[in-house]
Amino acid sequence: MKSISVKSIIVAAIVCVYGCTPRAELSDLRRFTADAFRDQKPEVEPLPFIEPYESVLYSSGSLVNPFLALSFRDFEKVGSSVNMNQVFQPERRREVLEDFPLDALKFMGTLFQDGRAWVLMSTPDGGTHRITLGNHMGRQSGKIININEREILLREVIKNPAGEWEERKVTLNFQ
Secondary structure, three states: OHHHHHHHHHHHHHHHHHHHOOOOOOHHHHHHHHHHOOOOOOOOOOOOOOOOOOOOOOOOOOOOOOOOOOOOOEEEEEEOOOOOOOOOOOOOOOOHHHHOOHHHOEEEEEEEEOOEEEEEEEOOOOOEEEEOOOOEEOOOOEEEEEEOOOEEEEEEEEEOOOOOEEEEEEEEEOO
């Protein structure tokens, strides 16, 4: 125990002696460093050229909306419906597949059970849903009116450029 305390005293004494010794003169090193880098300027890359933004105003309401992504094969306009209350039901509870645009849904398979056709659709969030006649899908109140092995026929309700509600038929292919 005494040897440990003697060793620690010796180490402490050496540290004190080393700390009290005068330091080497570094003024010549500081002067050289200041003189050597006095005339040198740092090189900075110039900023990249950014082309100015050019905005385009889309003012034609009668043309097709260029920002609407349509990925279905057939688009058949049915015309204005006399009794839109049968087709357009805003108070109806929305189904899960109505939260996604039609082009975001992915066909997984068709099942036939007891003479009834069922389709499995995958959503972008990773869910898989089973749908049949009468179910709704897409953001335009699309109601499934026919299913076969290769396609689904939907009846959608949209507003035309005149602001009137009309229905259209859309065919989704499974390829």
